[in-house]
Amino acid sequence: MIVRSRLRIFRTIGHRFTSRIWRLGAATRLFWLTLISSGESFRRLHLTIREVYFTGVMSLIIIVVSAFFVGMVLALQGYNTLQRYGSSDAIGVLVALALVRELGPVITALLFAGRAGTAITAEIGLMKATEQLSAMEMMAVSPIARVIAPRFWAGVIAMPILATLFSMVGILGGYLVAVPLIGVDAGAFWSQMQANVDWRLDIVNGVIKSLVFGVACTMIALFEGYDAPPTAEGVSRATTRTVVTSSLTVLILDFVLTSFMINV
Amino acid sequence: MERTTIDLWVGIFVALGVAALLGLAMKVGNLTTSNLGATYTVTANFENIGGLKPRAPVKSAGVVVGRVSDIKFDPATFEAVVSLNIDKRDAFPVDTFANIYTAGLLGEQYIGLDAGGDEAKLKNGDRITHTQDAIVLEKMISQFLYSKASESKDDASATSTPSKSTKKADDALGANPLDDLTKPASQ
Numbered sequence: 001m002i003v004r005s006r007l008r009i010f011r012t013i014g015h016r017f018t019s020r021i022w023r024l025g026a027a028t029r030l031f032w033l034t035l036i037s038s039g040e041s042f043r044r045l046h047l048t049i050r051e052v053y054f055t056g057v058m059s060l061i062i063i064v065v066s067a068f069f070v071g072m073v074l075a076l077q078g079y080n081t082l083q084r085y086g087s088s089d090a091i092g093v094l095v096a097l098a099l100v101r102e103l104g105p106v107i108t109a110l111l112f113a114g115r116a117g118t119a120i121t122a123e124i125g126l127m128k129a130t131e132q133l134s135a136m137e138m139m140a141v142s143p144i145a146r147v148i149a150p151r152f153w154a155g156v157i158a159m160p161i162l163a164t165l166f167s168m169v170g171i172l173g174g175y176l177v178a179v180p181l182i183g184v185d186a187g188a189f190w191s192q193m194q195a196n197v198d199w200r201l202d203i204v205n206g207v208i209k210s211l212v213f214g215v216a217c218t219m220i221a222l223f224e225g226y227d228a229p230p231t232a233e234g235v236s237r238a239t240t241r242t243v244v245t246s247s248l249t250v251l252i253l254d255f256v257l258t259s260f261m262i263n264v
Numbered sequence: 265m266e267r268t269t270i271d272l273w274v275g276i277f278v279a280l281g282v283a284a285l286l287g288l289a290m291k292v293g294n295l296t297t298s299n300l301g302a303t304y305t306v307t308a309n310f311e312n313i314g315g316l317k318p319r320a321p322v323k324s325a326g327v328v329v330g331r332v333s334d335i336k337f338d339p340a341t342f343e344a345v346v347s348l349n350i351d352k353r354d355a356f357p358v359d360t361f362a363n364i365y366t367a368g369l370l371g372e373q374y375i376g377l378d379a380g381g382d383e384a385k386l387k388n389g390d391r392i393t394h395t396q397d398a399i400v401l402e403k404m405i406s407q408f409l410y411s412k413a414s415e416s417k418d419d420a421s422a423t424s425t426p427s428k429s430t431k432k433a434d435d436a437l438g439a440n441p442l443d444d445l446t447k448p449a450s451q
Contacts, residue, residue, distance in 0.1 A: 046271075053270045057277045096292050161281030168284035171292060190291065198319070199293040207285070 027223040030144075034152050034222070037145040047150040048157075055116040055151070055218075056158030060165075062115055063108060067099075067166040070107060071173030074098055079182055091184055092193035095174035096167075100197060100206045104167035106254050109213035112159060113246035117221035120151055121242040124225030125235035148222050155218025156211065163210035205261045209254065216253060217246045302352040303330060304388040308362040308375075309343040314398025316364055316373045322348050324377040329354045332375060348375060350386075357382040358390065364398035373398060 041048045078094040124147065127133050133143040171193075178184040197203065221242045228238035313335065322330035330350035338345050350356070359380030366373050386392070 049274050050270055052274045052277065057273045060277065060280075100288065100292065158277075161278060161284075164281055164284040164288060168287050168292075193292055195321075197293045199289055203285075203288050203293050 023223075023227065026227065027219065030148070030223050030226060031219055033144050034149050034219075037142060038149040038153060040145045041150040041153050047146070048153050051150045051154030052158055054119070055112075055154050056161060059112060059115045059158070059162060062111055063162050063166050064169050066107065066111060067104075067169040068173040070103060070166075071095060071099065071170030071175075072177045074103075074170070075174035075177035075182070079178060079184070088182075088184055089188040089192055091174070091178045092189035093196045095178070096171055096193045096197050097202060099167045099170040099174075100202050102254070102258075104170065105163045105206050105209040105213055106250060108159065108163040108166045108210060109217055109250040110247055112155075112162065112214075113217050113221070113243055113250070116155065116158070117217050117242045117246050118239050120155075120218070120221040121225040121228070121239045122235060124148075124151075124222065125228035125230075125238050128226065128228060129230035129232075129235060131230075148226065152218050152222060155221075156214045159214025159217065160207050160210045163213075164207065167206065201261075209257050209261075212253060212257060213250050216249050220246045220249060303349040304352055304386075305333065306348050306350065306386050306388070306390045306392055308346050308348065308392040308395050309338070309341065310346060310362075310364065310395050310397050311343055312397040312400060313344045313346060314364055314366075314373055314400055316346065316375070316398065320372060320374050322350060322375045322377060324354070324356070324379065329377070346375070348392075355385040358384045358386055359394060360386065360392055361394045361396065362392045363396040366399070 074095045075091055078091050078098075079088055082088045082090055082094065124133075127147065133147065136143045136146060175186075175189060179186045179189055224238040224242045224245070225235075228234045316332065316335065318332050318335055320332045321328045322332060330348055332346055333349045334347040336345045336347075337343075348362075356377060357380040359382040361378040361380065363376045363378065364373055365376045380394070
């Protein structure tokens with residue numbers, strides 16, 4: 001009996017491992033199918049524009065408000081530490097670099113996964129549960145070209161826009177705290193920032209990061225929805241998995257990308 | 265076409281994104297300020313560059329006139345060869361001094377150019393011969409302590425009271441002017 005239960009542990013571990021690998025392969029295949037059938041999402045652009053509205057425009061408020069407060073708290077915390085070293089003028093550099101390089105792309109991706117990714121997963125999972133995807137297939141309409149690809153490209157377009165907005169609004173929030181509230185010199189704030197933030201190495205790298213996060217987050221949300229068991233429970237589980245997997249993927253990818261971008 | 269409101273919102277969204285990127289480029293980044301246009305490259309050899317990094321500014325009279333483009337080690341002379349990209353509009357005499365300075369006590373290091381009086385100007389590929397190394401703080405402190413210690417030793421041999429000489433050395437350590445420099449920073 002004991003031997004059998006021990007064997008069952010191994011079997012469970014093995015099953016979990018192989019199912020992960022199986023899902024990874026299926027996700028890669030879905031990614032490939034999306035890429036090769038994405039011509040229609042540009043030929044019929046209104047499909048993609050509609051999804052940009054739902055994933056991007058509807059996420060604007062949460063992105064702008066959280067960026068504002070992140071920028072303000074960065075300025076407060078940064079000032080508190082920097083003034084010990086008598087270099088509170090560098091507060092602008094600190095806020096700008098932190099936002100443009102890291103916080104802008106990463107927090108935007110995490111919020112995007114929570115705000116738009118879950119919506120995508122739930123929508124596609126329900127479409128599958130109510131057999132709308134099968135109905136499309138019966139009408140010889142490819143659900144990947146009609147449903148998946150427009151959402152994919154909408155996410156890829158929306159994420160960098162949201163991330164740059166996050167950085168910009170965050171810097172404005174930091175400015176509001178540093179200059180009128182604390183009394184750092186406005187000229188020093190902007191000039192130090194301009195002297196130390198590089199266009200190619202900081203800003204463009206941040207945009208590249210957010211593009212990669214956009215592909216990852218949207219693809220995970222789409223796959224979880226497409227792969228969800230067509231039941232209420234299955235859709236709810238898939239939605240949870242979207243947030244968990246997207247967040248972990250974003251944070252791991254962030255480390256990998258940063259280690260490529262920063263020459264130590 | 266009933267989707268006009270959605271189109272409008274998406275248009276606003278994309279325009280906001282472009283505006284934010286432009287704002288980052290112009291107001292936050294140094295796309296406009298570091299745009300040096302045409303440059304010429306000169307090299308300078310230093311025995312010690314301290315913490316100088318590529319992309320560090322090259323300043324003359326406090327104004328940024330260029331950037332450090334490359335730092336290499338020359339195995340023949342055991343010196344650092346620093347390449348400087350300088351704006352074409354700013355021609356410097358051939359006897360210009362290149363010094364490595366530090367912005368503030370703990371700030372980044374940059375190259376300061378002090379123009380000489382020669383008529384001939386530096387050209388692309390020239391080498392600045394008059395250079396001054398970075399000041400390494402540890403070296404300076406040890407030199408200072410060494411000179412103080414030898415000074416007090418001279419005092420001690422003159423008065424020949426060994427107990428007093430150790431006290432003198434302690435005084436010299438206590439009166440280190442670098443203490444005054446570091447004190448306001450640690451507060």
